[in-house]
Amino acid sequence: MYKVVSVLVVTLWMMLIFHFSSQPAIVSSELSAGITSTIVENLDESIPNIGSVITDHIIRKNAHFFIYLILGILTINLFNCIGLHKVKALVFSIIFCVLYAISDEIHQLFVPGRGAQIKDIVIDSAGAIVGICFYLVVGRIIRKKNSI
Template identity: 40%
Template sequence: MYKYLPWFAVIFCLGVIFYLSHQPASVSNQLSTGVTQAILSVLDNLLPEGIEIHHRNLNSRIRKIAHFLIYFVCSMLLINALRRSKSGLEFRQHALITILFCVLFAVIDELHQLFILGRGAQVSDVIIDSTGACGGIIVYYLIGKWRKSHSSNE
């Protein structure tokens, strides 16, 4: 069962991406506006008085950050699932498969949005998604190196 758990996590993450992309523009905007308001509320409570947060384009930036983060997480889950599958491939091969899959999924996801009310495909989103996927692979690699160095020191 444990060898399938990483793959369930990957499928769940891909499902979340598809679910969010399948929302009409009005619903998607309402969700991101709610997240933006929650972040602003937290920041207003954390920052000292007198410091203002410029709200202009914040919702758009948060949407882009969300693109980056979901593919960051997805790539980490995917490379982890590949590594745990004991395929005999090297890390570089797993990384390449992960990047190619994430980029392909990002392209398909953007094309899927062409058929959703009020949504559209943006090349910039694919670039942000791909950057997030690369970032996730790099962090996964660095965590692995750190864990290996700390386990050999004990």
């Protein structure tokens, strides 16, 4: 059952990424501007003039990183669930996430106002790799704690 749930969660997360990538540029920009505005309003009270530092561009690139960080965690978990461990799970997870990032950028070529950017593939891939490493480090800590 855990394998099925893992496959389902990875699939749903990939569908969420696909959904965001399917948004025309105007819709995507409006969403980013709204998020940026909310963040600036909430932080401006404790950090004056934060709005001059936080830009829509920074928010968008961080979103790429973190959405793929989650994909990395979910993917390596899935590969562990289906019986791949250690190096195989690590390598397959990285390859899977990088290929999905590439396919995501190719997909955006067909969305009005959007385009493919190698910079986004690098950011997405870095996020996935950080997520995969986070999963491995946390797993190691938990195993050590349980073996004591």
